[in-house]
Amino acid sequence: MSLHDGGERTLTFAGAIQEAMAQEMERDPTVFVLGQGVDDPIGFYGTTLGLAERFGSDRCFDTPLSEDAVTGMAIGAALAGLRPINTHQRMDFLLLCMNQLVNIAAKSCYMFAGAMPVPLVVRGVVGRSWGQGPQHSQAFHSYFMHVPGIKVFAPSLPYDAKGCMVAAIRDNNPVLIMEHRMLFNVQGPVPEHLYETPFGQARVLRSGDDITLVAIGHMVMEASRAARQLAEEVGIAAEVIDPVSLAPLDMATICRSVQKTGRLLVVDNSWTNCGATAEIVAQVSEQWQGSRPVQVKRLGFAPTPCPTTRPLEVDFYPHAASISKAAFGMVRGDGQEWNPERVSAKEVEAFKGPF
Amino acid sequence: MSLHDGGERTLTFAGAIQEAMAQEMERDPTVFVLGQGVDDPIGFYGTTLGLAERFGSDRCFDTPLSEDAVTGMAIGAALAGLRPINTHQRMDFLLLCMNQLVNIAAKSCYMFAGAMPVPLVVRGVVGRSWGQGPQHSQAFHSYFMHVPGIKVFAPSLPYDAKGCMVAAIRDNNPVLIMEHRMLFNVQGPVPEHLYETPFGQARVLRSGDDITLVAIGHMVMEASRAARQLAEEVGIAAEVIDPVSLAPLDMATICRSVQKTGRLLVVDNSWTNCGATAEIVAQVSEQWQGSRPVQVKRLGFAPTPCPTTRPLEVDFYPHAASISKAAFGMVRGDGQEWNPERVSAKEVEAFKGPF
Amino acid sequence: MEQTTDSALCERLYRSLYRIRRVEEEVARLYPTDKIKSPVHLSIGQEAPSVAVCDLLEPEDVVFGTYRGHALYLAKGGDLPAMVAELYGKVDGCARGKGGSMHLIDMQVHMMGTTAIVATHIPHAVGYAWALQRQGKPQRVICFLGDGSTEEGVFSESLNFAALKRVPILFVCENNGYAIHSHISARSAQSDIVQRISGYGIPSARVEDGDIFRMREAARTALAAVRDPQGGPYFLEILTCRLKEHVGPKDDWHMGYRSRADIQALLANDPVDQLAARLQPESRQQIETAVEQEIERAFQYAEESPFPEQEELFQDVFA
Amino acid sequence: MEQTTDSALCERLYRSLYRIRRVEEEVARLYPTDKIKSPVHLSIGQEAPSVAVCDLLEPEDVVFGTYRGHALYLAKGGDLPAMVAELYGKVDGCARGKGGSMHLIDMQVHMMGTTAIVATHIPHAVGYAWALQRQGKPQRVICFLGDGSTEEGVFSESLNFAALKRVPILFVCENNGYAIHSHISARSAQSDIVQRISGYGIPSARVEDGDIFRMREAARTALAAVRDPQGGPYFLEILTCRLKEHVGPKDDWHMGYRSRADIQALLANDPVDQLAARLQPESRQQIETAVEQEIERAFQYAEESPFPEQEELFQDVFA
Numbered sequence A, B: 001m002s003l004h005d006g007g008e009r010t011l012t013f014a015g016a017i018q019e020a021m022a023q024e025m026e027r028d029p030t031v032f033v034l035g036q037g038v039d040d041p042i043g044f045y046g047t048t049l050g051l052a053e054r055f056g057s058d059r060c061f062d063t064p065l066s067e068d069a070v071t072g073m074a075i076g077a078a079l080a081g082l083r084p085i086n087t088h089q090r091m092d093f094l095l096l097c098m099n100q101l102v103n104i105a106a107k108s109c110y111m112f113a114g115a116m117p118v119p120l121v122v123r124g125v126v127g128r129s130w131g132q133g134p135q136h137s138q139a140f141h142s143y144f145m146h147v148p149g150i151k152v153f154a155p156s157l158p159y160d161a162k163g164c165m166v167a168a169i170r171d172n173n174p175v176l177i178m179e180h181r182m183l184f185n186v187q188g189p190v191p192e193h194l195y196e197t198p199f200g201q202a203r204v205l206r207s208g209d210d211i212t213l214v215a216i217g218h219m220v221m222e223a224s225r226a227a228r229q230l231a232e233e234v235g236i237a238a239e240v241i242d243p244v245s246l247a248p249l250d251m252a253t254i255c256r257s258v259q260k261t262g263r264l265l266v267v268d269n270s271w272t273n274c275g276a277t278a279e280i281v282a283q284v285s286e287q288w289q290g291s292r293p294v295q296v297k298r299l300g301f302a303p304t305p306c307p308t309t310r311p312l313e314v315d316f317y318p319h320a321a322s323i324s325k326a327a328f329g330m331v332r333g334d335g336q337e338w339n340p341e342r343v344s345a346k347e348v349e350a351f352k353g354p355f
Numbered sequence C, D: 001m002e003q004t005t006d007s008a009l010c011e012r013l014y015r016s017l018y019r020i021r022r023v024e025e026e027v028a029r030l031y032p033t034d035k036i037k038s039p040v041h042l043s044i045g046q047e048a049p050s051v052a053v054c055d056l057l058e059p060e061d062v063v064f065g066t067y068r069g070h071a072l073y074l075a076k077g078g079d080l081p082a083m084v085a086e087l088y089g090k091v092d093g094c095a096r097g098k099g100g101s102m103h104l105i106d107m108q109v110h111m112m113g114t115t116a117i118v119a120t121h122i123p124h125a126v127g128y129a130w131a132l133q134r135q136g137k138p139q140r141v142i143c144f145l146g147d148g149s150t151e152e153g154v155f156s157e158s159l160n161f162a163a164l165k166r167v168p169i170l171f172v173c174e175n176n177g178y179a180i181h182s183h184i185s186a187r188s189a190q191s192d193i194v195q196r197i198s199g200y201g202i203p204s205a206r207v208e209d210g211d212i213f214r215m216r217e218a219a220r221t222a223l224a225a226v227r228d229p230q231g232g233p234y235f236l237e238i239l240t241c242r243l244k245e246h247v248g249p250k251d252d253w254h255m256g257y258r259s260r261a262d263i264q265a266l267l268a269n270d271p272v273d274q275l276a277a278r279l280q281p282e283s284r285q286q287i288e289t290a291v292e293q294e295i296e297r298a299f300q301y302a303e304e305s306p307f308p309e310q311e312e313l314f315q316d317v318f319a
């Protein structure tokens, strides 16, 4: 599917989500949205603006601060034939409803041999920057990738923000969508018509022969910057892949690229340990089975909780220059080092909080 | 540390845990145990028997069915200078207190720059067999490995059941101990004196030159059986490594072995996707950096929820013969196949429930 | 026991009670043969709440229950052979063997699948009832739960939500006084659950004496309130008594964590015995014979049903 | 406002209230300069509950609060320069810049570290109080919490545990009527929180009018109950009003989710103004001058403090 099949119309990432939900709610009266503040004047970062007014307060409504029961109640409504979309202002709060998501939503279909599928969309926002601190900055996509029975999307383009939402709403299974706070204001082409981003299909955003950069969520922006930096400053051609769908995961596209480049650098917006980067590297390594050397490396959060103060926060995250540097080391060999200049990340710098 | 430094005395895995807790409670009056049923006639699989009688009902006590608050209250008691040990009959129930463990226990020390460390021991039992089904059979060690600030033990020997418990109690940080239900009745040498199993030190249980088998928790027993089967039936020498400590993880010992064998098969008592097997394989692959081919493979739960009925449950788990078969394939090359006979697993077969 | 002259009612209730008890006695009898390879939480002694409430339900009404679900499954009209086959892990089981005793389901009679994590189903029931309400559907949801589940945070959260949205739902708390071996007094300062939840603004009632007719009357009042279009949630607490061990087929009076004396009053009101004594001998005989035959056939069916094929392991992970 | 003739008390309370308000006004003033790079949840308008309660505490008493913690931190005697430095992300901050406004701590005065996940601290406070009780320690724990936190399951679980073990702890609910932009009536059928928790068997009181002296009297009664060796938990609900936006330095009356009219009564009782009016002009002047100087020094200190070194990123992950 081309990113430009809708012509030149652009929307923000947040606007794309809003449009997807509104159009799906229009199309299908069983779709509804519930979550803290979805009907307030802020409208969940703009993504739910106007929905309550347009579709009524029983199709877009605020909830008590009860993540566990609200998730359970969404599951119950799903069992009764509705299609709930449940929002979380931070993925950190998902830790309060892991039981409902992992023990119930992910298992209900299997445990009852197909009789109780749970068509549920869970939206989790990853916070970052400007002192969000240790409890408002975590990304737990790997927790859901670990467990069979739940699908995971992590769009990075406004185009996919809409496509993933549509696909998630129409799917008959629980789907977690990881949305990165830094992406909400990013503009990009978004067709007006309804379309689905397919599950299990990665997107090659830039092609190159020297190294494969697989990046997740917001890190796609940083990896793309790194690829430009690598090309312009040291003549290294990086292929940039956005998996978009983390479960199921399109390993074929990644492996095809690594077959060509022989080098794989995976960058995540979370810790590496037992994370998505571990899985991708492990699968590539398993598939290679030693038949030909392949270099692999991972970048992610520093192995610490996220510090609040800016100077430490800056070092906590991978960024274009740290990605470029790592890629350079892999391509040019251990002997050489390069300390590329820090590349500005507008979406990060523009964010002045508070939330 | 030798497994036999205490002479020939043996205890069950459960008995070893009980002894460790009793001796530590004797030594340190701040240690206490709380959890559902810890003071009942069953005594948490025998591991808490006698503690309430001996140390009083304020040092070993039952709790309401409130995993979230009980974890939080253990954290609070830890902040007040006590050393709580909180039990969970199944790791599946830990999903109810992920917020307290991940958002608080793992971050408190860092977030307050060292002023609020949380010396907390969490015991989570992994259920298996005899129709435990999808919600009483999960192992979530990788969730805790993912997050900095919490340590993870997964002993497989009675010796380490005691040593890990002692080390966990004395540590000033949150420590999760994963205990496998199938191990509780297994006998092994356990010294009477107090000793600690060190964090971050793997145990080489059998040495061999052909392939490295890294196995976690109960899978150590299956991997050891596989190693015997491989040696006896097809002359393959497998090295068996029990990491014991999953966070921190002793990659040096694993890499040293893989350096020798060139082949790594990691077997876990959980799903492979974003699990401990992914991390171990990824780290080995990263360290190799293509300098020499290494074969890697992972085994774990089938990519499904755990079915209840026995015939499907049997296929859900890796076992000695499936490990042997995979190892054979790696050592002898893809051309050859071997379908080893199923090896009996006494601890699994002996279990007749109900819990 | 309250007097009633309605002999059809007595027969109906007796049939349902006797059937549940006998099915479970058969399960207990068979258990040591290891044919049923999964944890069973028997309802023996506490059949009455399910029977009393379900006797008043419409077929379309929806019930949510717990891992201790045999009584509710049968009282709601669940398929007996499919239940026994499920316990055997057979492919003709109500969840094709994938669920076992803790995960019974019969969507035909609106018996929702039960789960093994205490209290998790409570918000499902509320969400389901809310969805029916929103869709203007007339059927009602009844959520059975144990006393232990009232200590889980999700219980309070669910009650708050139900009260807030005036969700038409009947909660039925089967208070057997224990969570595994822990008496309620070791788990809560307030053993009277109706009292504990009094602040939520949800009407409630409590039946203390084990009398099945009183349970049924209380359920009738409760259901009337819940069926009222202006109504909302209602909470019914019923004291009852589990006679077997928490999980498994055995008695456990020898363990010492409880004594028969504590529940003398409830035991004296055991409705299986009481109704038996009240029926005409012939109609009792008829009922019992029919039930025994049905049970025999059900176990036969389960015995003969095959196990699922290996490839079923990978089926139904996703819809 | 209640009459009191105790001018020392009035001065003490005014000093504390004025100091908190002025510190936060400075934070709000500075905020647009981007020197404070982290979310701030201001207490402006709701300083009184912290001040009223902390005025009665012993230095050894332990307080737990929330991310909206400036008022409590200062009322309990926390180090002001360290707080401002923390907001600046500087190494002399009370958490060396790692925490920021949402994670204040001052163990010297037994102000426990605050967290940003609503309601998580409630069981910590209960556990801490239980541990003190077990160790026979005389100091008491006070747990401040918002109205929104009472909807989280862990709140009910914690109350049940505290009641069960008769843990000596004072819960102080600062009910400002809102969780972010959601009015309590959109989150609970029962906006009167004391009423909602009435079933737990925990004595409680509610102060509705914003009068700081009434808050203090209620707190005195509550603390006496909690300090009684035979006592247990106590729950105090105080209606109050956040004047700024939920997070950040601005007013938000224009947003339309609430109106000033709704809180006219509370506003009329704003104790900062009321106490100011009641003090002798000189003593008021003295207090204000001293506070202004202290604040200036604190911000100066924060300005001058360096940021933590890069290697601090990796420090204190483990103890």
Ligand SMILES: Cc1ncc(C[n+]2csc(CCOP(=O)(O)OP(=O)(O)O)c2C)c(N)n1
Pocket (backbone or CB within 6 Å): B036, B065, B067, B089, B093, B096, C068, C116, C117, C118, C119, C145, C146, C147, C148, C149, C150, C176, C178, C179, C180, C246
């Ligand atoms: C969340 C959770 N915690 C603990 C358990 C272990 N457990 C299984 S049944 C049970 C007792 C529940 O008691 P109650 O709700 O009164 O139901 P009853 O068994 O008496 O019918 C417990 C603690 C569980 N399954 N789930």
Ligand SMILES: Cc1ncc(C[n+]2csc(CCOP(=O)(O)OP(=O)(O)O)c2C)c(N)n1
Pocket (backbone or CB within 6 Å): A036, A065, A067, A089, A093, A096, D068, D116, D117, D118, D119, D145, D146, D147, D148, D149, D150, D176, D178, D179, D180, D246
């Ligand atoms: C578990 C959780 N859910 C949601 C949030 C987002 N959030 C931050 S503050 C807040 C409102 C809390 O309201 P209340 O407890 O009344 O405190 P107040 O902000 O009014 O002081 C919410 C919903 C959070 N931090 N944690």
Ligand SMILES: [Mg+2]
Pocket (backbone or CB within 6 Å): C146, C147, C148, C174, C175, C176, C177, C178, C179, C180
């Ligand atoms: Mg019970």
Ligand SMILES: [Mg+2]
Pocket (backbone or CB within 6 Å): D146, D147, D148, D174, D175, D176, D177, D178, D179, D180
């Ligand atoms: Mg509030």
